[in-house]
Amino acid sequence: QKEVEQDPGPLSVPEGAIVSLNCTYSNSAFQYFMWYRQYSRKGPELLMYTYSSGNKEDGRFTAQVDKSSKYISLFIRDSQPSDSATYLCAMSFYGQNFVFGPGTRLSVLP
């Protein structure tokens, strides 16, 4: 079993749809959870950062962490073609380097 699992997609949705991206993990010690967005031929950039369980909202983006289920989600409301990218989840705990999911490729169709 991989330490972090993520559906690779591709996921195609129409513009304006609500998008749900998810990761599951096996190590209950993870405390820091991040979502990175990576446009084609670019490096990843941090989108959302969450510590421990709970929700965090930033504009159209909401990150959720459910530590009891070892499951994290990223929701994108009113999706736009500019949201088309690969989304990587990443997680760590103090003293442990980040572990990344393989990424989900998202296409938002105009």
Add this chain to the structure above:
Amino acid sequence: DVKVTQSSRYLVKRTGEKVFLECVQDMDHENMFWYRQDPGLGLRLIYFSYDVKMKEKGDIPEGYSVSREKKERFSLILESASTNQTSMYLCASSLRTNANTGELFFGEGSRLTVL
């Protein structure tokens, strides 16, 4: 804005060649990292460095070495390139206090093809 610059975006090398990948960051970050990114496998850590002249092995260090002679520069070296090292290589940096917990700033990547 933090800028992480990787000197070569695309490289094509032959099996057995020595390859240098250079990375420079301009925000005085203590920590620097080298990852490789392969489809279906995500980002895997090769080496990282918490300070000048310090280096630590990541998850997949075999076949690679690194050099950090200056704080802003972190080089990845493939002593004898092999076809299984064909990949996208990403350099990243972060503040010392955020080594395991905070934001990583990535360069745009170096796509290496080994023939």
